[in-house]
Amino acid sequence: QSEEQWRQVDAYMAQKLIGDDPLLEATLRRNSEAGLPAHDVAINQGKLLNLFAQMCGARMVLEIGTLGGYSTIWLARALPEGGKVITLEYSEKHAAIAQQNIEAAGVADKVEIIIGAAADSLPQLQDRAPFDLIFIDADKPNNPVYLEWALKLARKGTVIIGDNVVRNGAVTDPQSEDTNVIGVRRFIDMIEAESRLDATALQTVGSKGWDGFTLAVVR
Ligand code: SAM
Structure with missing residues (x-):
């Protein structure tokens, strides 16, 4: 099995089950033209x-x-009418491109x-809570901080997803000096120890290589 096959299967499934999506394709094109990392x-x-x-x-x-x-x-x-995604971004440049993409995709009102x-923005969101779904996908060393805030901003039933937790398998290495791996391992330890969370994790292969995500629901 090769990465090329993973890519082919991703492309096949996306073509069959998702189809062409010119607005999202334009988003990826704009990101690449602006020099954003393909993350x-x-x-x-x-x-x-x-x-x-x-x-x-x-x-x-x-x-x-x-x-x-x-x-x-x-x-x-x-999201239904009146729904909102509040999204936190450190880079002004990334946020400006994102705003263009969001407007072009017709979802700016949402x-x-x-x-x-994000660690500075999260405390300001307490009057917008509870959130129904929380997607953690920023700097991995801060994942423990983000999980702590996610729990404060959640309710019973909130879904919490953490991305990039497998990192080509590096997540199982307790000796790793990679701060991303250390952050993810602390994040997994916290989920393990947190009685409010019911969780699992899935490995993924595909066009983005070998990685995975955690999925948890607040009890
Ligand atoms: N969720 C995006 C997607 O799938 O289209 C990808 C997000 S990318 C993996 C991570 C983003 O987190 C980058 O744009 C980066 O600038 C941002 N980031 C890094 N450190 C951050 C911080 N301390 N606070 C908020 N955002 C941060």
Whole structure:
């Protein structure tokens, strides 16, 4: 099995089950032209986020890590009239591109981007809580901080998703000196120890290589 085959299967499934999506394709093109890193979720994972939001009937979504707004648009599309994705982004440049993409995708009325370090923005969201779904996808060393805030901003039944937790298998290495791996391992330890969370994690292969995500629901 090769990465080429993973890519082919992703492309096949996306073509069959998701189809062409000119607005999202334009988002990825704009991101690449602006020099943003290609760290957006894969198309099938974007759709998965959209389905999770539909399945839990989300109205209020919190995203930590906007980049160019690709996952934001997937989430926003799942929301009913009056629903909101509040998305937190450190980089002014990323946020500006994301705003363009979100407007072009026709979901600007459902998205609010907050610029700044997420750890500073999160305490200001207490009067917007509870969120129905929280997607953690920013700087991994801060994952423990984000999980603490996610729990404060949640209610019973809130879905919490943490991306990039497998990292080519590096997550199992207790000796790792990679601060991303250390952050993810602390995040997993916290989920393990947190009696309010019922959780699992899935490995994924595909167009974005070998990675995975945690999925948890607040009891
Ligand atoms: N969720 C996006 C998607 O799938 O389209 C991808 C997000 S990308 C993996 C991570 C983003 O988090 C980057 O845009 C980065 O600038 C942002 N970021 C990094 N550190 C941050 C911080 N301390 N606070 C908020 N955002 C941060």
